[in-house]
Amino acid sequence: MNARDLLAGVPEVIHLGLDTVAEAAAATGSRVTTVPFLPPAGGEPARVAQLQRVSCGSLGVTIDAANQRAVDRFFASRPHLVGIALARDVIAGMADDLFLHAGPPISWERMCGPLRGAVMGGMLLEGLANTTEDAAALAAGGRVRFEPCHHHRAVGPMAGLITPSMPVFILEDVDGPGRGNRTFCTLNEGLGKVLRYGAYSDEVLIRLRMMRDELAPVLATALVAHGPIDLRLLMAQALQMGDEGHNRNRAATSLLLRELAPAIVRTAPDSEAAARVLEFIHRNDHFFLNLSMPMAKCMLLAAEGEDLSSMVTVMARNGTDFGIQISAMPGRWFVGPADMVRGLYFPGFSEADANPDIGDSAITETAGIGGFAMAAAPAIVQFVGGSAEDALATTRAMGRITIARNPTFAIPALSFAGAPTGIDVRLVEELSLLPTINTGIAHRSPGIGQVGAGLVNPPWACFHDALAAFTEHCLAHAPENVASEEA
Amino acid sequence: MNARDLLAGVPEVIHLGLDTVAEAAAATGSRVTTVPFLPPAGGEPARVAQLQRVSCGSLGVTIDAANQRAVDRFFASRPHLVGIALARDVIAGMADDLFLHAGPPISWERMCGPLRGAVMGGMLLEGLANTTEDAAALAAGGRVRFEPCHHHRAVGPMAGLITPSMPVFILEDVDGPGRGNRTFCTLNEGLGKVLRYGAYSDEVLIRLRMMRDELAPVLATALVAHGPIDLRLLMAQALQMGDEGHNRNRAATSLLLRELAPAIVRTAPDSEAAARVLEFIHRNDHFFLNLSMPMAKCMLLAAEGEDLSSMVTVMARNGTDFGIQISAMPGRWFVGPADMVRGLYFPGFSEADANPDIGDSAITETAGIGGFAMAAAPAIVQFVGGSAEDALATTRAMGRITIARNPTFAIPALSFAGAPTGIDVRLVEELSLLPTINTGIAHRSPGIGQVGAGLVNPPWACFHDALAAFTEHCLAHAPENVASEEA
Numbered sequence: 021m022n023a024r025d026l027l028a029g030v031p032e033v034i035h036l037g038l039d040t041v042a043e044a045a046a047a048t049g050s051r052v053t054t055v056p057f058l059p060p061a062g063g064e065p066a067r068v069a070q071l072q073r074v075s076c077g078s079l080g081v082t083i084d085a086a087n088q089r090a091v092d093r094f095f096a097s098r099p100h101l102v103g104i105a106l107a108r109d110v111i112a113g114m115a116d117d118l119f120l121h122a123g124p125p126i127s128w129e130r131m132c133g134p135l136r137g138a139v140m141g142g143m144l145l146e147g148l149a150n151t152t153e154d155a156a157a158l159a160a161g162g163r164v165r166f167e168p169c170h171h172h173r174a175v176g177p178m179a180g181l182i183t184p185s186m187p188v189f190i191l192e193d194v195d196g197p198g199r200g201n202r203t204f205c206t207l208n209e210g211l212g213k214v215l216r217y218g219a220y221s222d223e224v225l226i227r228l229r230m231m232r233d234e235l236a237p238v239l240a241t242a243l244v245a246h247g248p249i250d251l252r253l254l255m256a257q258a259l260q261m262g263d264e265g266h267n268r269n270r271a272a273t274s275l276l277l278r279e280l281a282p283a284i285v286r287t288a289p290d291s292e293a294a295a296r297v298l299e300f301i302h303r304n305d306h307f308f309l310n311l312s313m314p315m316a317k318c319m320l321l322a323a324e325g326e327d328l329s330s331m332v333t334v335m336a337r338n339g340t341d342f343g344i345q346i347s348a349m350p351g352r353w354f355v356g357p358a359d360m361v362r363g364l365y366f367p368g369f370s371e372a373d374a375n376p377d378i379g380d381s382a383i384t385e386t387a388g389i390g391g392f393a394m395a396a397a398p399a400i401v402q403f404v405g406g407s408a409e410d411a412l413a414t415t416r417a418m419g420r421i422t423i424a425r426n427p428t429f430a431i432p433a434l435s436f437a438g439a440p441t442g443i444d445v446r447l448v449e450e451l452s453l454l455p456t457i458n459t460g461i462a463h464r465s466p467g468i469g470q471v472g473a474g475l476v477n478p479p480w481a482c483f484h485d486a487l488a489a490f491t492e493h494c495l496a497h498a499p500e501n502v503a504s505e506e507a
Numbered sequence: 508m509n510a511r512d513l514l515a516g517v518p519e520v521i522h523l524g525l526d527t528v529a530e531a532a533a534a535t536g537s538r539v540t541t542v543p544f545l546p547p548a549g550g551e552p553a554r555v556a557q558l559q560r561v562s563c564g565s566l567g568v569t570i571d572a573a574n575q576r577a578v579d580r581f582f583a584s585r586p587h588l589v590g591i592a593l594a595r596d597v598i599a600g601m602a603d604d605l606f607l608h609a610g611p612p613i614s615w616e617r618m619c620g621p622l623r624g625a626v627m628g629g630m631l632l633e634g635l636a637n638t639t640e641d642a643a644a645l646a647a648g649g650r651v652r653f654e655p656c657h658h659h660r661a662v663g664p665m666a667g668l669i670t671p672s673m674p675v676f677i678l679e680d681v682d683g684p685g686r687g688n689r690t691f692c693t694l695n696e697g698l699g700k701v702l703r704y705g706a707y708s709d710e711v712l713i714r715l716r717m718m719r720d721e722l723a724p725v726l727a728t729a730l731v732a733h734g735p736i737d738l739r740l741l742m743a744q745a746l747q748m749g750d751e752g753h754n755r756n757r758a759a760t761s762l763l764l765r766e767l768a769p770a771i772v773r774t775a776p777d778s779e780a781a782a783r784v785l786e787f788i789h790r791n792d793h794f795f796l797n798l799s800m801p802m803a804k805c806m807l808l809a810a811e812g813e814d815l816s817s818m819v820t821v822m823a824r825n826g827t828d829f830g831i832q833i834s835a836m837p838g839r840w841f842v843g844p845a846d847m848v849r850g851l852y853f854p855g856f857s858e859a860d861a862n863p864d865i866g867d868s869a870i871t872e873t874a875g876i877g878g879f880a881m882a883a884a885p886a887i888v889q890f891v892g893g894s895a896e897d898a899l900a901t902t903r904a905m906g907r908i909t910i911a912r913n914p915t916f917a918i919p920a921l922s923f924a925g926a927p928t929g930i931d932v933r934l935v936e937e938l939s940l941l942p943t944i945n946t947g948i949a950h951r952s953p954g955i956g957q958v959g960a961g962l963v964n965p966p967w968a969c970f971h972d973a974l975a976a977f978t979e980h981c982l983a984h985a986p987e988n989v990a991s992e993e994a
Contacts, residue, residue, distance in 0.1 A: 260749050261748045261749040261758050262747050262748040262749055262758075274758070274761035274762060278760075278764045278788070281785045282782040282783075282785045283782075285778050285781045286782045291772050291773060291781070294778070295768075295769040298768045299769040301765070302765045302768065302769065408919055408920060408922045408923065432749070432885035434895075435895045
């Protein structure tokens, strides 16, 4: 083809921007291909103004530096598994009448089915009720108080229920600026009918009692004999072995089991107890999820409280609301309605059965693993849907809204590039690109359990509100930057 | 740029083929880029004629069908780990004065350093000699006979030495046309100073005795309690977890350990013995190599003996010679000189220390894993050299010289395409493309051990000789095809 031929046919136009321009081109007979385009902050004038304030000029530079400090503190954290004990004995502020749950604060009235189911199971487990009817009535009547796990440096998958007598993993940051920080999570129950998906049958309660009376003591003793386990290094290995730390934990579970097995065998009261514990872990590829979550929480704690940082440090859902927090304003929730999960359903279930997005497990994405590290775990697409290429594309996309690449969490399929880490609220708004979360799907009714798995995003409200509050916070806390801009 | 500009400058020519043509273009002032090109069978007239005979016409179609039957039998095989016993008790033809070794047949005089070192260690282990000097003198003097592992349906990594008192894994094909086939391999010793790399110090012998007296009996008893283990399914999982089954076996080793751990604990004589066995496996990520190899051998046995199949069923090296066998002529070796390995050396070692390619482990590549499945194990490039892209490219290239894709051994990074399986001697010659093998590098002197890891190819002589013999075999065994061609 020579140059003349290029102009001989019908012009082909690739268009990005205002529709009216494309319409004019189409009117002349051109073939127009429109590229989807969202202006920064969705083009909403108030948010565009906020974004200009916090992204441009010297304040933008100051915030960039604060974000780098926050993510550097994250990278310097060294979360280790140091012990296992009952929640009431180790979680600060835990009380006999206190139940912790996933996500931002919520009352019984607004709780979704699976969270109510888990609470009812917790009432039975703690001996506060004898029947499920009593349990529901007592919970509704204020017999126990409800607080988020995150308010107690704990995290929990799905319903995320932690009651006083449940055993919890104890993680401790042993180095860096977060040294001494402790985080907590229950032990993973396995699949099928389990409390975290809102089931509360006898089978569920019997398993929880076994976990308290045998699994936790055997593991706790083995851990003392073995010594603390560096979870960051274990996670780094698992990312080389097809895990992403949220919906795929087979490698990390295997590595943990082989690491602890000799100590379990040497310290268990008898070989049958040791065998049962090894079998329990072996049968549950998600066993490590309840360690990748508090590991993520422990690393993110180190990044909290950097005064002018727009880095997201919490993402969590209670099945009704989705809440996020940012480094500059620790403890302050920005909340929106939890969305439905797009995914694959187990045989016999469909979207009509699904509860909205639930659980503290989005702490893994907040820490750059889970959905953000999907490229490390192409096999996960068989569980959450999509293709191996989609997994690579998701990790690349998350690289656009994050502050840094984690040098320790290298992803082989991306030429060992680090996992995209530290969501910047400003970038989410500027690029109109929400975080992607891998997650399980709970049945909407109490007592049933998991019905599928898939992908979900946080609601825009969380990020819009966080950007507005962060802008206000910066204007109040960095007046010299603002002054220099306006001079 | 318009069309005129294209012709205004110096012409740029991309050339493939005879050099004289490129030289003529260059003489006119064109810039010539030459693409490396090898004509089929290297353009050697006798081999081109052989290739035409066996690749074209009705004989070509008949051979294609035979290859498909051979690889289908491979896919239908179901190798299970069924037991552990002493070599003398289970390997057919084993005798007190017989030592088995890797690769094709070889005499003491032609053995390389590491193979001699392993033989000397074997003499000490069996109590046939008391000093290394005696061991060497007795071995040279014919005190024991030497035969290839492959002649006894066994395989061994590196030196591959199997002596009568060594414990071996017993694998059995439990279904399909290969039903009842049994293959054998020693248990992996771990890294550092080990017999398979030619070391024979006290440390090596003490470990081998411990493996015979504790590791093997404990595992054998646990295996009886557990029941047979489907190694094909375990390998399929490991390929989703970053293993390729030759130089990276961390996932498969982990999966095997968690599968067997409860039975080990329940059946070991005491908890300390169980703990030591679990620790031994935990400390050796290559433990599963000695199962992926006999698994591969078991699957390939099912493909042997398809009368007109050009599928490669054995590739093996003794550190001096490289030998291959093909389905149509079971037991017949086609041999050439073993090449040097291109790779990464451990600190303090260089290519000057390296022995040529050694070991039966190329049976993994013969079965479509190892170097052929490198795309499943991008992290391996940190061990053998290259980039993650190189790993993908190697698997894609091996797809060009193989008969089929293994539907069970899916590779996530290639959109779950199966591992390229069943090397066709004809395709290797037609495309002038040799198989790629991942492998360890042994020190050339006896007594030292591993010095690195890398990639290597078989010598061309193996394939040239196999093609010539296969062509002759076809002319003798399929006269009707030849007749129809010549009619």
